[in-house]
Amino acid sequence: MKTLIALLALCATPAFAAPFDKGDAKAGKALLDKQCSACHAARFNGDANKIYTRANRRVKSAASLAQMITTCNANLGNTLFPEDELNIGAHLNGAFYKFK
Numbered sequence: 825m826k827t828l829i830a831l832l833a834l835c836a837t838p839a840f841a842a843p844f845d846k847g848d849a850k851a852g853k854a855l856l857d858k859q860c861s862a863c864h865a866a867r868f869n870g871d872a873n874k875i876y877t878r879a880n881r882r883v884k885s886a887a888s889l890a891q892m893i894t895t896c897n898a899n900l901g902n903t904l905f906p907e908d909e910l911n912i913g914a915h916l917n918g919a920f921y922k923f924k
């Protein structure tokens with residue numbers, strides 16, 4: 825019975841307490857500034873952050889944010905490691921998207 829209760833408690837807990845909370849947002853921001861922002865800025869009159877804050881932004885969930893980072897990483901020739909993507913996700917979610 826105890827095991828059953830423990831199992832039920834586990835199932836009730838979301839798989840990710842907070843999305844990207846294992847990422848290092850500071851490292852993520854440094855990478856983003858270095859590798860990603862120039863291309864975004866070129867599309868939004870020099871303001872790289874507008875792509876994340878525009879009214880019709882594409883990313884609507886933590887999962888789609890992770891997906892978009894992976895897609896854009898392909899633009900760069902897949903130079904990022906999964907850990908880098910997690911760090912960038914931590915920064916973007918903390919600064920712009922705020923998914924819980």
Ligand code: HEC
Nearest residue numbers: 859860863864875876881882883892893896897899900912
């Ligand atoms: C070669 C250009 C280019 C590079 C380099 C690039 N991106 Fe993008 N990114 C885009 C374009 C274009 C879009 C918009 C796609 C759309 O609206 O359909 C975009 C959109 C995004 C979005 C979604 C914004 C929204 O609408 O919510 C995220 C997140 C993102 N990029 C992350 C990154 C990250 C992280 C990197 C660096 C690893 C990166 N991008 C590098 C071109 C680029």
